[in-house]
Amino acid sequence: ETGVTQTPRHLVMGMTNKKSLKCEQHLGHNAMYWYKQSAKKPLELMFVYSLEERVENNSVPSRFSPECPNSSHLFLHLHTLQPEDSALYLCASSQDLGMGYNEQFFGPGTRLTVL
Amino acid sequence: GQNIDQPTEMTATEGAIVQINCTYQTSGFNGLFWYQQHAGEAPTFLSYNVLDGLEEKGRFSSFLSRSKGYSYLLLKELQMKDSASYLCAVRDSNYQLIWGAGTKLIIKP
Numbered sequence: 001e002t003g004v005t006q007t008p009r010h011l012v013m014g015m016t017n018k019k020s021l022k023c024e025q026h027l028g029h030n031a032m033y034w035y036k037q038s039a040k041k042p043l044e045l046m047f048v049y050s051l052e053e054r055v056e057n058n059s060v061p062s063r064f065s066p067e068c069p070n071s072s073h074l075f076l077h078l079h080t081l082q083p084e085d086s087a088l089y090l091c092a093s094s095q096d097l098g099m100g101y102n103e104q105f106f107g108p109g110t111r112l113t114v115l
Numbered sequence: 116g117q118n119i120d121q122p123t124e125m126t127a128t129e130g131a132i133v134q135i136n137c138t139y140q141t142s143g144f145n146g147l148f149w150y151q152q153h154a155g156e157a158p159t160f161l162s163y164n165v166l167d168g169l170e171e172k173g174r175f176s177s178f179l180s181r182s183k184g185y186s187y188l189l190l191k192e193l194q195m196k197d198s199a200s201y202l203c204a205v206r207d208s209n210y211q212l213i214w215g216a217g218t219k220l221i222i223k224p
């Protein structure tokens with residue numbers, strides 16, 4: 001039990017669907033992250049939130065939309081996705097951003113398949 | 116650009132020692148992390164180095180040379196459960212983690 005949960009664990013959607021991924025951390029952390037993990041590729045950082053404020057502006061297509069309603073919850077809203085968006089989407093949290101350990105704790109991920 | 120290099124796959128024998136190397140070129144350096152990821156599971160934290168030298172934690176040790184942009188993870192007394200991918204990540208000047216693609220370690224009896 002890592003203290004970070006994600007739902008759903010598996011999701012199959014068509015290109016015209018709208019769906020949302022949910023992440024919840026039970027660790028009292030202040031920072032939360034969304035990553036995309038594709039086979040044999042490095043983890044790609046998508047979004048970073050610190051104290052519910054978005055702090056990272058990576059080049060992520062607008063068909064991905066994050067939401068952080070409070071410090072424990074993070075959502076990733078999906079619409080009009082492409083087949084190349086099929087991947088494992090990982091949520092992570094850390095105590096804070098910045099120096100020191102601040103190691104990231106990961107959820108189990110959502111395996112997304114776009115048809 | 117920013118780059119983290121590590122071997123794609125390594126094979127070792129149960130009970131032996133294996134060293135997984137990681138070289139990096141990043142915009143700034145604020146620490147290096149090693150994570151373990153079993154197939155179908157979340158990455159889990161193994162070690163953190165911010166100063167040069169060796170950090171030992173049980174059967175696992177991690178080494179860092181900042182001047183060479185180099186780290187390694189040393190696994191001793193290998194067990195079958197050590198079969199996993201090992202991810203190297205560097206915290207850059209923006210305090211974000213830049214990740215390598217991971218090294219898949221296969222342990223044979």
